[in-house]
Every structure is written in C-alpha cells, then in structure tokens.
Amino acid sequence: MKKKLVSVLISAAMSVTLLAGCGSVNAPEGSAATDGAAAEEGTGSAEEAAEDASGTEAEPEAVTTVGPEDGTKMQMWSFVEAHNTFYATMLEKWNEQNPDRQIQITFTTYPYSDMHQKLIMSLQTGSGAPDLCDVEMGQVPNVYEGVDQWLYPLDEAMTPYAGDMLTSRLDAYKGADGKQYGAPFHVGATVMYWNMAELEKYGITQEDVDNVVTWDDYTALGKKYVEAVGEDGKYFTSVDTGGTDWLWLAMAEYGDDWTGGYDGEANVELDSVKKMLNMQQSWLNDKIAEVSPDGHIDLEAGYQNILDHNIVSFPKAMWYMSRFKNYMPDEKGNWYITKCPVFEEGQNCSVGIGGTGTVVTQQSSDPELAADFLCFAKMSPEGEKLIWEDLGFDICNTSLWEDDSFAHDDSNYYNTFFRNYPYDVLNNIKDQIGTIMTVKISPTINEQMCTTTLNEVLENGTAVDDALAEAQQAIELDE
Amino acid sequence: MKVKKFLCSEKTAPYVFALPFLISFVIFWIYPLISAIIMSFQDIGAVSTKFIGAKNYLKLLKDGVFHIAVLNSFEYMLLTCVLLIPFPLLYAVLMDSRLVKAKGVWKAVLYIPALTSVVISGTLFRLMFSEYKTGQLNILMTMLNMPTIKWLKVKWTSEIALLLLCCWRWTGVNMLYFLSGLKSIDKSLYESADIDGATTWQKFKFITIPLIKPTSIYVLTITIYAGLSMFLESFMLWSGNSSPNNIGLTIVGYLYKRGIEKNDMGYACAVGVVLMVIGLTINFIQLFFNGTLKKEED
Known part of the structure; x- marks a missing residue:
C-alpha cells in the first residue's frame, strides 16, 4: 500500500514537472496550469471579438x-x-x-x-x-x-x-x-434597435420613436417608458462596461477620434466622450438604464436580457441583426430599426463598428x-x-443598397424579421457614417476603457473627468 | 571496446546517466532563460529588433497595471499558502488516523478535482459566479433573501471565487503529499509516546510536525511558485485576460497580455525576469529560514 502510494506520487510529480516545463519560459514552475491550454479557449477582449x-x-x-x-x-x-x-x-x-x-x-x-x-x-x-x-x-x-x-x-x-x-x-x-x-x-453601421412590441404595451408608438432626434428626446422617452412600466429591473436601455460602442458613436457624432489617426497622439479626454459618459451616469441615477450584465450586450447574458425584455432599446451595429437570427429568433416581428439619436441636430448619426x-x-x-x-x-x-x-x-x-430586388427582397430572413427594411435605414444614413481609426494605440485605449475607466464611471460612480484623466495617463505610458 | 570502457568507468558513468536531464535542462531552461534576459533589454519590432538598454525595466517602474498585477499575484500567493497548507495537512492527518471510514473514497473525492482541466472547471466557476440572477450563487442569495451580487466585478468577492477554485482543485494534491510524508513516520514513535501518556495534540506537535517538515517545505515551495505563476484560473474565470479594474490580473497574465496579445516580447520578457527574481527571492528567504540551505548536520 505504502509503496503503491509513493509510486503514484512520484509519477504524478514527474508528470507535473514535465508539464511545467512546457509552460512559459520565465514563469517558474508551478501548477501545470500555466501551459498552453489557455490558448485553446480564446475570446479576445470583449469588444474586439464583437463582430462574431x-x-x-x-x-x-x-x-x-x-x-x-x-x-x-x-x-x-x-x-x-x-x-x-x-x-x-x-x-x-x-x-x-x-x-x-x-x-x-x-x-x-x-x-x-x-x-x-x-x-x-x-x-x-x-x-x-x-x-x-x-x-x-x-x-x-x-x-x-x-x-x-x-x-x-x-x-x-x-x-x-x-x-x-x-x-x-x-x-x-x-x-x-x-x-x-x-x-x-x-x-457595421451603428443603428438603434427598438422593441416596438414591448414599447407599444406602454403606449409608446412608432411615431414617438421616429420623433426621437436628439439624445435629450431619447432620455425623455426613456423616462416616460420607465415610469409607465414602474417595475424594478425593467430599463429603457443598458450601458456597457465591456465595450466602447457608445463612445465611438459619440465621437463620430462630433467628428472626433481618440486615436488621433496614424500620426496624431491619442487623446481620450474628448468632450464627446465626456458628454456620453455623463449622460450615461445620469441615466443610471435615474434608473433609465442599467449596466449590461457581463459588460456588454453581445454576450449570452446580453441576449437573455433582451429576451427577458429587461431593456427595450440599444444602439448596435447592423451586424447585430444576425444575433437575433441565431440567439433570439422568437423576437421576430417585435423589433424596429432607426438611426441613432445625436447630441446636436445635423450631426453624423452613425459609426462603423x-x-x-x-x-x-x-x-x-x-x-x-x-x-x-x-x-x-x-x-x-x-x-x-x-x-x-x-x-x-x-x-x-x-x-446594391438601392437595388429594390436586393434591399426589399422578402425572401430574405432579415427583411422580414424586423418591422422595417434594414437597407432603408442604411440608405437614409448613407452619408452620416463616421469612422474611428484602428491604429497601433487602439488596443491599449480599448483595454484601458473596458477594464478600468468604464467600470469606474458606470459601476463605481467615479467622476468622468477624473476617470478619463487617469486613462489618458495610462495610455500615454504606452505611446 | 573503448566505448564500453568509457561508459563503464566510474568517473564517466554518472555524467552519462545525467546527460539526458542536463541536455533538456540546458535546451529548455537555461537557453530560454538567457535569451529572455537578453530580450528584456530589446525592443522587438515586427521587422527589426534593437537594444534599448534598461528602458523596459524603467517603464515597469511606472506601469500602474503591472503594479496591480504584482499585488494581485502576491495576495493570491499568500492566501493560497494560508489555505493550502494547514487544511490539507489536517485532512492528511485525519486520513491517517482511525477516525475516518472508507478512506479510499475520501481520498478519491478530494483528488478528483485535480484531474479536471482548469479550462473546464474555470468555465463552470464562471457560470456559478455569474452576476446574472440565474447564476447558482445568486440563486442562493435570492433564496436567502439577500440582494444579488456582481461576484466577478468586485475585488473581494472575485477573490473568493479564485480561492475557492484553487482550494477545490489543489487541496487533494497537497493532502496526498502530506499523506505520503505521514506514512514515512515510524509508528513506534507514536506508540512510545502513548506509553509516556502524550495527548493527541502533543503527539501531533512533537512528532508529526517535526518529522513531516521536509514534506511541508516542499509543499510550501511549490505553493509559492504556483501562487505567483497563477494565470489560467483567472483567464478562465473572466473568460479572457481582461477583468474589471484588473482585479483578476496576475503577473503571468500581464506577461501574456504584453507578449502574446500586444506582441511586445521585449517588455513581456522584462515582466518575466522580474517575476523570476521575485519567485527566487521569496523561496530563498523561505528556504533559508527553514534551514534547508544549511549544511546537513551529521
């Protein structure tokens, strides 16, 4: 018995040492856990894997x-x-x-x-x-x-x-x-998705939604909805701690870009970003919005949140339509797509994400x-x-966008899934789709935002200016 | 004939037998170690590589995220040492005593978690600790009429998740180490202690603890190393290397982030070298105070 135990232990120890050897060069030996297995399950950072x-x-x-x-x-x-x-x-x-x-x-x-x-x-x-x-x-x-x-x-x-x-x-x-x-x-044009079926239950019509032009209009409608529902856990939208879509939209509306492009310097302390974050903080205080479960809505918890009708509107890129097909097919006929609200009339209302x-x-x-x-x-x-x-x-x-046989083809799944034709919206915003560059510093900015800044601002209630100043410092270290 | 003579000579034979180990040690440990140290002084670009002196190290001094990673790893290492030495020892003593029935079953139950992949167990723990109201722990909280918690977004609750995962996984392994140490203690010592009227606690304190010391030192050493080099548990728990406010980032996680995710090998090597220095320092101090490094008394 004793011998058997000892030999089992020795062989276990040997295999552990062997595995540790396969691990990273600099990591001292330890749990076999450090070896390459990590790479097998990758999702990348939340926002980066967004598209799929x-x-x-x-x-x-x-x-x-x-x-x-x-x-x-x-x-x-x-x-x-x-x-x-x-x-x-x-x-x-x-x-x-x-x-x-x-x-x-x-x-x-x-x-x-x-x-x-x-x-x-x-x-x-x-x-x-x-x-x-x-x-x-x-x-x-x-x-x-x-x-x-x-x-x-x-x-x-x-x-x-x-x-x-x-x-x-x-x-x-x-x-x-x-x-x-x-x-x-x-x-990847960003548009607004609305759960019309749910909104209509509380007296909000398609016309009300069409009349939303600015974020102020959006906030007012949100207040109206949340008051009409009057139930804990039901919100108008959800804001993201694990994704930067909202901020990209805000930047595109003002024509800003925090990366500064290929030659410029990164600057996250932009007015557009500050405006968006301050607005989101006030939504959270007024219970118009919640923080997206698990950080953003393009995850299982996010789909569940939509299916549970905990939120009824959100801005997301057009490719999010495929999530409805794959994860929320029962929502057919409920949703309506419009362009996104803007801060000031006449601004760009979309961004490619x-x-x-x-x-x-x-x-x-x-x-x-x-x-x-x-x-x-x-x-x-x-x-x-x-x-x-x-x-x-x-x-x-x-x-192809204006080609009727393509854009209004009713045999297409998406053309009939939503209450309006997606390409009608796209044609409407054709010249208002901004671009945020993806350059060398982008992953650093994205990571800083998704791990630290957005959590501070939206989860912990840190002042927007302070959080962004801290982010700027961290990003400059990497430039 | 000459070859045979060469191999059979007393002088060379030990070297011949040790050679496979020495070769693999040099190729897989010494060579990467040296090249990592060299690389830590370089800026390794896509197309060109150049020496930049101690710039990587100076950047580490200012890098707040790295400091968080070091603190996290330290904290985790200390807490795992506190949890993964006394409890497994206690279980081992229990297993060795006559108090426990069906020992094989218990041993197997405690050891099985070590056989599961961290990838799987980490994923399961992530689902259990989900902030959504359908996560097991939040279901439990609701049953107890308490508000749901965003487990993996708050420092101390996420620490619980990490430690729970770690203890669940490694308690059985450490217990087996201690058990083998206990088996090697001569039973007659306990018998004579019984005759002298020693209590159970006295036997534990004056016989078990001193005689199991070599095993304890070994377990402590590997626990320190494992704690400092933890990565996969955190990687799986947050389903990636990014956790809110970096609450789950470890030194190796940061090394991975810099080296693999951001493709900045030079800087990652500097992180690795610092980790190695920290690991070696702690263990040397620990081994020094244990007396392991002193010459054996004869």
Whole structure:
C-alpha cells in the first residue's frame, strides 16, 4: 500500500514537472496550469471579438478542403466557421467562372485569439502563415505592423469593384503606408434597435420613436417608458462596461477620434466622450438604464436580457441583426430599426463598428491569384449578395443598397424579421457614417476603457473627468 | 571496446546517466532563460529588433497595471499558502488516523478535482459566479433573501471565487503529499509516546510536525511558485485576460497580455525576469529560514 502510494506520487510529480516545463519560459514552475491550454479557449477582449462573439465557446478546429486537386493549393484561416462556409461557396463560383485559374483551398477554423496569435507568430517568423486569413478589426494593428513585408496589397485586385465600395470602410483597412491590405465584410453601421412590441404595451408608438432626434428626446422617452412600466429591473436601455460602442458613436457624432489617426497622439479626454459618459451616469441615477450584465450586450447574458425584455432599446451595429437570427429568433416581428439619436441636430448619426478584414500574406504560393479570388469573394455583387443572405451583414457595395430586388427582397430572413427594411435605414444614413481609426494605440485605449475607466464611471460612480484623466495617463505610458 | 570502457568507468558513468536531464535542462531552461534576459533589454519590432538598454525595466517602474498585477499575484500567493497548507495537512492527518471510514473514497473525492482541466472547471466557476440572477450563487442569495451580487466585478468577492477554485482543485494534491510524508513516520514513535501518556495534540506537535517538515517545505515551495505563476484560473474565470479594474490580473497574465496579445516580447520578457527574481527571492528567504540551505548536520 505504502509503496503503491509513493509510486503514484512520484509519477504524478514527474508528470507535473514535465508539464511545467512546457509552460512559459520565465514563469517558474508551478501548477501545470500555466501551459498552453489557455490558448485553446480564446475570446479576445470583449469588444474586439464583437463582430462574431459567437466564438465565446471555443469551437473545435474545423478543416475542409474545397476545389479541384489540380488547382493551386492554398490555406485559409478564419475564427468564424460561417465565414469559411461563405468562402467555400464563393470558391466554387470562382472555379466555375475561371477554368484556367483553378484554386483548391483548405479552410481551417480556429478560436479567435488562437488564430490571431498563430498568424502573428507565423508572419513574424516568416513561415507557416496561410495564403489568406481573416483578421478581426481589433487585431488589425498587430497584423498590419509588418505592412508589405508581411501582407500583399489588394489595390490592384480590387480595381474592378472599388468604385462601388463605401470608401470610409475601405479606409479602415488600409495600412500605415496607405495601401489596402484588408477586404471588409460589412459597414457595421451603428443603428438603434427598438422593441416596438414591448414599447407599444406602454403606449409608446412608432411615431414617438421616429420623433426621437436628439439624445435629450431619447432620455425623455426613456423616462416616460420607465415610469409607465414602474417595475424594478425593467430599463429603457443598458450601458456597457465591456465595450466602447457608445463612445465611438459619440465621437463620430462630433467628428472626433481618440486615436488621433496614424500620426496624431491619442487623446481620450474628448468632450464627446465626456458628454456620453455623463449622460450615461445620469441615466443610471435615474434608473433609465442599467449596466449590461457581463459588460456588454453581445454576450449570452446580453441576449437573455433582451429576451427577458429587461431593456427595450440599444444602439448596435447592423451586424447585430444576425444575433437575433441565431440567439433570439422568437423576437421576430417585435423589433424596429432607426438611426441613432445625436447630441446636436445635423450631426453624423452613425459609426462603423467591428469588422473582419481578410488579408493575403506575402508567404502565399500565388499572392496575385489569392488577392483576385479574395476581392471576387468579398467585393463583387455576387459575393456581396451572399454575404447579406448568409451572414446578414450590411454590405459595403453601395450599388446594391438601392437595388429594390436586393434591399426589399422578402425572401430574405432579415427583411422580414424586423418591422422595417434594414437597407432603408442604411440608405437614409448613407452619408452620416463616421469612422474611428484602428491604429497601433487602439488596443491599449480599448483595454484601458473596458477594464478600468468604464467600470469606474458606470459601476463605481467615479467622476468622468477624473476617470478619463487617469486613462489618458495610462495610455500615454504606452505611446 | 573503448566505448564500453568509457561508459563503464566510474568517473564517466554518472555524467552519462545525467546527460539526458542536463541536455533538456540546458535546451529548455537555461537557453530560454538567457535569451529572455537578453530580450528584456530589446525592443522587438515586427521587422527589426534593437537594444534599448534598461528602458523596459524603467517603464515597469511606472506601469500602474503591472503594479496591480504584482499585488494581485502576491495576495493570491499568500492566501493560497494560508489555505493550502494547514487544511490539507489536517485532512492528511485525519486520513491517517482511525477516525475516518472508507478512506479510499475520501481520498478519491478530494483528488478528483485535480484531474479536471482548469479550462473546464474555470468555465463552470464562471457560470456559478455569474452576476446574472440565474447564476447558482445568486440563486442562493435570492433564496436567502439577500440582494444579488456582481461576484466577478468586485475585488473581494472575485477573490473568493479564485480561492475557492484553487482550494477545490489543489487541496487533494497537497493532502496526498502530506499523506505520503505521514506514512514515512515510524509508528513506534507514536506508540512510545502513548506509553509516556502524550495527548493527541502533543503527539501531533512533537512528532508529526517535526518529522513531516521536509514534506511541508516542499509543499510550501511549490505553493509559492504556483501562487505567483497563477494565470489560467483567472483567464478562465473572466473568460479572457481582461477583468474589471484588473482585479483578476496576475503577473503571468500581464506577461501574456504584453507578449502574446500586444506582441511586445521585449517588455513581456522584462515582466518575466522580474517575476523570476521575485519567485527566487521569496523561496530563498523561505528556504533559508527553514534551514534547508544549511549544511546537513551529521
């Protein structure tokens, strides 16, 4: 018995030591916990994973190969399986139309942070990178660091389509050298979602909602709603501690940008940001708003909150429509989409948020062919139509927005899910969609906001000016 | 023939046997250690790398987030030492005594958590400690007519979650260490103590504690290391490396954040070197006061 126990212990100790050896170089040995397992379950920071946070559960790797054996062989990575399914469909179309330029692609889906880390490592070491890869907006600065030494510019390949694409969206995926490295999926225009069915129960009509122009109007309507409901736990909206969407919207309305762009200096102490945060603090005090459970509404707890009708309105990018399809299908017919309120009349009322820029790497076996395929898949009208139908994104090809057979097609899920046509709203705000740059300092700002500043302001009631001054200091340390 | 002679000679044989360990030690420990120290003085960019002197270390001095991470790791390390040494020892003594029936079952029950992956247990704890009213602990709070708590947003409640996860996982392991230490104590010592009329407490204090000292030192040393290098528990509990106001950020978490998430390897190496220095200092002090480093008395 004694011997057995000792031998069990010795072997356990040995395996623990072994595992600790696999861990990070500098971490002294300890629990086997420090080894690479962490990377297997990645979601990235809350806001960054925004576009497709469905990846909150680490999916197992999915690998599929599409295309003829004699085609040029390529690798493609994504962090969302639906994206790969989309590319696979587009690849079949490409191979049909280009018999002399056949491609065979092996698609691999990795968890969010795992994929981005693998990509950056392989770009840095110069081997092992795929031919094509999805890059989430928040990770763009990291992947773009090596500009044309790492990535292949798409400028030439996208010429046939560039005229119809929304310029502000293409700009978001340009490198510091002005070349186009990423192809976008969507505009990510921020709009206001309203639960009309619930609002109507308390005497608020569609007309009341349409009459909301400024944030003051919005606040007044919120007060009216909350008073009419008169129930604890029911709010007009929820504000985020784990995401910066509200602040982006405020900046876009005033034409500000806290990153300062490529050459400027980061400054988070902006009036627009202060106004938004002060307004949110007052909403919390007046019980018009609550803090989103788990930090923001693009998470399971957020969907549940919407399904429970604890909140009845919120601003979110157009791609949030797909969350209704995937997580809240029972809400069909209840929701209405409008443009967002503004601080002062005449301001921009929307901002492009989130997104996936797909890149072609310099390590590709045939970067020119890869770029041509990529632009065909993500920018051609055929591809754009499929993006809308399959993925439910607000596409960047503006020529389709006014096309009745496309924008008002009642066989489309989203066109009938909401009380109005999403593209009607989009057409209406076409020229009012601002852009906040994503540059090298962006992840630092985002992290500071989502871990510290927003929690201080919205959870602890810290004065907005103080919290932002502290944030500014922390961000400057990194610049 | 020569080879055989070489291998069988008394002088070389020990080195030959130790060689596999030495090689792996040099390749996987010494080499990365040295290159990490070198890298901590560099700015490692995407395309070029250059030496920047002690800039990374100077930045660490001013970096408030790093200070929070160090404090968090320290606090966690101290609290785990307080919880993960007395209690497992107590359980081990109980297991070794005649008071407990069905020892195998209890041992297995206490040890099983160590076999589950932190990824899974962390996720389960996250769901249990959810701030939403459907989280198990908030259901409990509601049943007790108390207001629900945002467990993972407040420092002290999140500390409870982390420590609970840690104790649940490691108590069984430490208990087994102590148990093996107890098994090696000669039973006749207890018998003679009985004859002399010693109480249970006296036996524990004057026989068990001194004789189990080597095991205690080992357990203390690994607990300190494990506490300082904790990362995955916090990573899983907050489903990522970002926690509100950095309440769950540890030194290794910060290293990961800088090195992997922000791709700033030079700075991350500086964090790692500081962690190593802290870990070594604490353990040297601890081993010095335990007398482990003194020459064995003969």
